[in-house]
Amino acid sequence: MATSTGRHDxxxxxxxxxxxxxxxxxxxxADARRSIAAIxxxxxxxxxxxxxxxxxxxxxxxxVGRVTLYGHFPSREALVDAVVAHAIARAAEAxxxxxxxxxxAPAALSRLATTSWRILDQHRQLMAAGQRHLGAARMRxxxxxxxxxxxxLIGRGQADGDIRTDLPxxxxxxxxxxxxxxxxxxxxxxxxxxxxxxxxxxxxITAALRPPA
Amino acid sequence: MATSTGRHDxxxxxxxxxxxxxxxxxxxxADARRSIAAIxxxxxxxxxxxxxxxxxxxxxxxxVGRVTLYGHFPSREALVDAVVAHAIARAAEAxxxxxxxxxxAPAALSRLATTSWRILDQHRQLMAAGQRHLGAARMRxxxxxxxxxxxxLIGRGQADGDIRTDLPxxxxxxxxxxxxxxxxxxxxxxxxxxxxxxxxxxxxITAALRPPA
DNA sequence: CTTAACTCGAACACCGTCGTTCGGGTTAAG
DNA sequence: CTTAACCCGAACGACGGTGTTCGAGTTAAG
Numbered sequence: 001m002a003t004s005t006g007r008h009d010x011x012x013x014x015x016x017x018x019x020x021x022x023x024x025x026x027x028x029x030a031d032a033r034r035s036i037a038a039i040x041x042x043x044x045x046x047x048x049x050x051x052x053x054x055x056x057x058x059x060x061x062x063x064v065g066r067v068t069l070y071g072h073f074p075s076r077e078a079l080v081d082a083v084v085a086h087a088i089a090r091a092a093e094a095x096x097x098x099x100x101x102x103x104x105a106p107a108a109l110s111r112l113a114t115t116s117w118r119i120l121d122q123h124r125q126l127m128a129a130g131q132r133h134l135g136a137a138r139m140r141x142x143x144x145x146x147x148x149x150x151x152x153l154i155g156r157g158q159a160d161g162d163i164r165t166d167l168p169x170x171x172x173x174x175x176x177x178x179x180x181x182x183x184x185x186x187x188x189x190x191x192x193x194x195x196x197x198x199x200x201x202x203x204x205i206t207a208a209l210r211p212p213a
Numbered sequence: 214m215a216t217s218t219g220r221h222d223x224x225x226x227x228x229x230x231x232x233x234x235x236x237x238x239x240x241x242x243a244d245a246r247r248s249i250a251a252i253x254x255x256x257x258x259x260x261x262x263x264x265x266x267x268x269x270x271x272x273x274x275x276x277v278g279r280v281t282l283y284g285h286f287p288s289r290e291a292l293v294d295a296v297v298a299h300a301i302a303r304a305a306e307a308x309x310x311x312x313x314x315x316x317x318a319p320a321a322l323s324r325l326a327t328t329s330w331r332i333l334d335q336h337r338q339l340m341a342a343g344q345r346h347l348g349a350a351r352m353r354x355x356x357x358x359x360x361x362x363x364x365x366l367i368g369r370g371q372a373d374g375d376i377r378t379d380l381p382x383x384x385x386x387x388x389x390x391x392x393x394x395x396x397x398x399x400x401x402x403x404x405x406x407x408x409x410x411x412x413x414x415x416x417x418i419t420a421a422l423r424p425p426a
Numbered sequence: 427c428t429t430a431a432c433t434c435g436a437a438c439a440c441c442g443t444c445g446t447t448c449g450g451g452t453t454a455a456g
Numbered sequence: 457c458t459t460a461a462c463c464c465g466a467a468c469g470a471c472g473g474t475g476t477t478c479g480a481g482t483t484a485a486g
Contacts, residue, residue: 029484031432052345055474065434070475132265164420167413170404174395175417182391183384191383200380204388207377208421242454244462268444278464283445 036072038062043083048122051129053080080133084126088142091123095149105157106206112150113180113205114198121184124177150176157209164211172209179204249285251275256296261335264342266293293346297339301355304336308362318370319419325363326393326418327411334397337390363389367422377424385422392417 028036042062046053055076059066073079094116100108123146130139154172157163163172183201186192192200241249255275259266268289272279286292307329313321336359343352367385370376376385396414399405405413 029431031482031484035433054472067435067476068433071432075475167416168405168409171396171399171413171417174399174404175392178391178395179388179421182387186384186387191387192381196381200384203380203425204384204421207423207425208392208417210420212416212420213426242461244452244454248463267442280446280465281463284462288445 032072035062035064035068038064039069039072039079040083040086043079044087044122044126047080047083047129048125050125051132053129053133055079077133080130081138084130084134084139084142087123087126088146091119091146094119095146100149100153105153105160105162106209108153109150109157109176109205109209110202112153113176113201117180117183117197117201120177121181124181147173147177154209161211163209166212175208176205179208245285248275248277248281251277252282252285252292253296253299256292257300257335257339260293260296260342261338263338264345266342266346268292290346293343294351297343297347297352297355300336300339301359304332304359307332308359313362313366318366318373318375319422321366322363322370322389322418322422323415325366326389326414330393330396330410330414333390334394337394360386360390370422374424376422379425388421389418392421 039058039062043053043058046058046061053076055069056066058079059069062069069079073082095112098108098112098115100112102108127139127143150173151169154163154169154176158165158169179201183192183197187194187197252271252275256266256271259271259274266289268282269279271292272282275282282292286295308325311321311325311328313325315321340352340356363386364382367376367382367389371378371382392414396405396410400407400410
């Protein structure tokens with residue numbers, strides 16, 4: 001898989017049937033790089049809203065022809081795969097922008113929630129879509145790479161006595177992401193004020209993860 | 214919509230083109246009622262697992278022919294609609310089995326979570342599926358009917374000082390359902406022990422909704 | 427300027443699903 | 457037992473999405 005090159009071959013045909021794609025993975029033209037970026041962005045937005053993709057719609061949203069799309073991504077599976085990789089990079093970038101290693105863990109979790117609930121929710125939506133179109137195996141690996149930061153942060157909080165230890169750690173991570181996602185969903189539905197969302201999330205999460213009295 | 218009757222008309226045809234369905238909504242035969250129940254159950258299970266329905270698969274899971282399915286439900290939309298109504302009834306029944314009006318509200322919420330997280334999650338899954346195949350308008354009404362009980366319960370707890378009032382009530386309801394759903398998802402993924410789920414949920418929810426110190 | 431990479435619309439075959447029809451077999455109800 | 461309701465498999469036309477090919481135009485790169 002993953003040929004994804006020019007594919008023109010125009011007039012003369014059928015002289016060399018095998019390996020008809022000249023510049024395999026050499027540096028693309030500026031033109032092509034622009035198209036790829038537009039497709040990736042459009043597909044990310046589309047998949048972030050729901051898993052009902054449609055190659056034609058994605059191409060239209062990217063301002064690109066359907067044939068061009070197939071020229072770069074040989075199948076829907078390849079497209080989704082590339083979009084996931086793209087989103088992982090963005091999510092990791094968002095997580096890097098938050099200082100996680102200093103101060104009490106609950107405060108760090110609050111900072112994380114306050115600044116990144118939006119992109120992290122988009123990430124989750126994409127995971128659901130990717131799970132349907134790709135295998136759960138490939139998803140799991142990527143997802144865990146981002147998830148591990150939160151796991152370590154929670155572990156640190158537990159060692160410091162700032163986070164409860166009477167419940168499974170995996171469940172605390174799940175609860176963290178679930179609340180993040182729920183807040184994003186409520187904002188999308190107009191039930192929650194985006195301006196308040198950060199504080200609301202911080203208050204709820206710290207309360208849920210605080211050691212019981 | 215919702216004709217859904219015998220539809221046999223066999224040999225002789227085209228004498229009376231209009232109203233060719235004899236026993237409109239009279240009492241069906243025992244046979245038919247059995248089929249309808251099987252279809253409803255199979256569709257509920259299928260939609261509870263994911264929105265990728267497939268009339269043929271549902272029919273097969275119900276142990277019924279595809280034609281029979283269409284005989285009772287003229288379209289996929291009609292089927293989903295009926296399944297939603299069926300699920301609403303089940304969910305309301307589950308909620309009725311829990312004593313909500315006595316004792317402190319947090320304890321009542323714990324009881325609710327402990328005994329009904331499974332069916333309430335199935336209900337939520339179905340909502341997502343129904344939202345795609347039906348309008349969001351019809352969904353909203355049904356969903357709210359069940360949701361209002363939790364809203365009233367939370368309101369009572371707030372009046373008694375047992376539940377926090379520093380966050381929007383709608384958000385507390387969302388958080389309650391989000392944690393319920395997350396727990397069911399973790400159980401399905403094998404990350405959470407079903408036997409512990411009730412207690413884990415109760416501990417998390419009471420902590421998240423308790424007034425801050 | 428020349429060349430090769432890139433883009434594009436139109437059209438095609440393929441496949442899965444939907445909803446329907448036909449004809450005949452089965453089963454509950456009187 | 458008789459009748460009408462019900463069930464079923466096979467097959468059909470329609471629709472929408474996928475991935476591909478053709479032929480010609482456009483655009484970056486040397």
